[in-house]
Amino acid sequence: MSTLPPGLAELMGKPVNDIDTPALVIDLDAMKRNLARMAEFAKKHNIRWRPHAKLHKSVALAKMQIKAGAVGVCVQKTAEAEVMVAGGVYNVYISNEVIAPAKLARVALLAQKVAAHGGQLAIAADSPEGVIRLAQAMNEARAGNGVGTVIDVFVEIDVGQGRCGVEPGSAAVTLALEIRKHPALRFAGLQAYHGKAQHLRSVQDRRDAIAKAVDAVVHTRQLIETQGVVPGLVTGAGTGSFVLEAASGVYGELQAGSFMFMDADYALNERDPAQLQFEHALFVKTQVISTHSGHAVCDAGHKSHAIDSGMPLVHAFDAESELEYFNGGDEHGILRPAAGSKRVPGLGRMLWLIPGHCDPTVNLHDVMIGVTGGLRSGTVQRIYRVDARGAMT
């Protein structure tokens, strides 16, 4: 986890120009401004903040977030949780369903491990079968080594994403009661993340979506309370909407993570004056390897950046050099001058792409190269390993 791939350590302190392409580069100045803005927001609104580490997949960045005030991190996979815990992050929430007995055995051992460090493991569930299997795994771990631990379990409700999660209302209550039957499980509250709302383009649509999510949460909490059960924490909210969840008074924890790097896709949302603004801080450095009369070809294709949320934007240092990126396959990007510009960039010209979606882009790389002093004349200050790259199970 701590050693760098060969050749990379030599980059430390070198000018940004020395970074060969394609490479994933963090503008550390921009990232730290983003982090400070989020930390200040959470502090001012007195709300817990547990950023999603599926963005950066890095133990060092998780620790930087915790130092800035985060209570821990969220992850989506057992294997990601293992990487975080191995690196010394002991408050980890697997905000996803885990069903496979082999994985649940690993989850139970992780719960013991973080408890030994004074931390806490949490997980989401959306089925009685999932809860029962989790309890079995916790009991088996206890029987195996005599260590008794309690894992926090959030009931996931579907607040509009249409993916995982039970329907808000009575199904969630049933699940909360099932969790409370098992001494090794603690009902911790509701997972109510509205992923789709993050990328609704209009402000009004995003506000409507989160208002509906809040209604569903409030209704479900009331039903849980009528059973005499403490409804616990409500956790959710992403970079595109968290100001709305925070203002609801019912969400107690924000999971927003993307604000650190800012996907190009978020730039396409209509700007909500109520929402915090963040800067793009993650770039794929690339260079032109082939030029033609109407287009140039660069050495970064979709093996270097994820295209599930659209093509990357080309960062333009001035209006005359604006370029549009077209898919050129795994290893190539096609660049054409944008409207108002005519220049095809020359052979060897360095360009900076803003990925459409940062999480899966990071997953394609072994390291992120941290630069201070800007993309043109900065220097390499730190290299971050993508510790949980490829952590799938």
Add this chain to the structure above:
Amino acid sequence: MSTLPPGLAELMGKPVNDIDTPALVIDLDAMKRNLARMAEFAKKHNIRWRPHAKLHKSVALAKMQIKAGAVGVCVQKTAEAEVMVAGGVYNVYISNEVIAPAKLARVALLAQKVAAHGGQLAIAADSPEGVIRLAQAMNEARAGNGVGTVIDVFVEIDVGQGRCGVEPGSAAVTLALEIRKHPALRFAGLQAYHGKAQHLRSVQDRRDAIAKAVDAVVHTRQLIETQGVVPGLVTGAGTGSFVLEAASGVYGELQAGSFMFMDADYALNERDPAQLQFEHALFVKTQVISTHSGHAVCDAGHKSHAIDSGMPLVHAFDAESELEYFNGGDEHGILRPAAGSKRVPGLGRMLWLIPGHCDPTVNLHDVMIGVTGGLRSGTVQRIYRVDARGAMT
């Protein structure tokens, strides 16, 4: 390169059921049938065959192909070539433009290394500047350690892809003559790969596209010969069209690689009776983690399989269990019963996805788990490391 990630070695000899999800699995029986079919074709048509290793990124599979009759492998990146050479594959063709001086220095050292093992390195070029930089790097390597080597250089012509490559005709001749000025470079022929033709849906469109490519190649070769230059080898052709290039009489080397695994995308092409048929041999094993009235959610999203060429197909063992896959984000897939089927698969149900595009799917994984005896009752026979995963520069 030889050690496996923890926990994987224990899978050897185990039933396919023991493979946790998501995981990349090769049906070795199908893959070996595909390989035998291709090897037989090349032998029968007496044509060189240098499969693209950007498919599998595995030294062991490259060696298996060479054992079956391939003359070596193609790669797209210097870093991929380094991995192949380090693993003992000494006939490597970087079928792409390399411009960065730092990379060209590595290329020159690789050329020396393979020569020391009796092998040969080759590279493509599409600009005089690229050729001059390559010659400089070769000369500097010779000056540095006194070892003189010659690298093969193919002139890339654009036969319809609209990406890299000079226009067929005089520009290619100019480049061939430029290459011949440099003693460390040998003009080896033409790179004439038509990537777009592979995925044209109609048989007639594919035939027309390759006919045009062949015309461009013939014309360019004639111009080269009028300069008294031996026109060398013509290399190109992918899995969707190679029978056509082989029949042209002008292509001397086939680069088809995908036939080993077969992308789901190729299944959408109208079947050409003249084209060889191959079986899907690469799968993402996944399982259902959440169920709902109209859909189920599995644990394989686009972090497990590339979606640049569309969503994966769900392998159906029988018509009643046919499912359609919808994008559920990085870590989730949404499954809905296909027309004619009504069953939503249950919690924990194992499913097999056929990736839309195998090359970038392989790049997401550290290993490929090789199974014999079928996906239902087979056993794990071999685990292949994705040696060149993330080899980007």
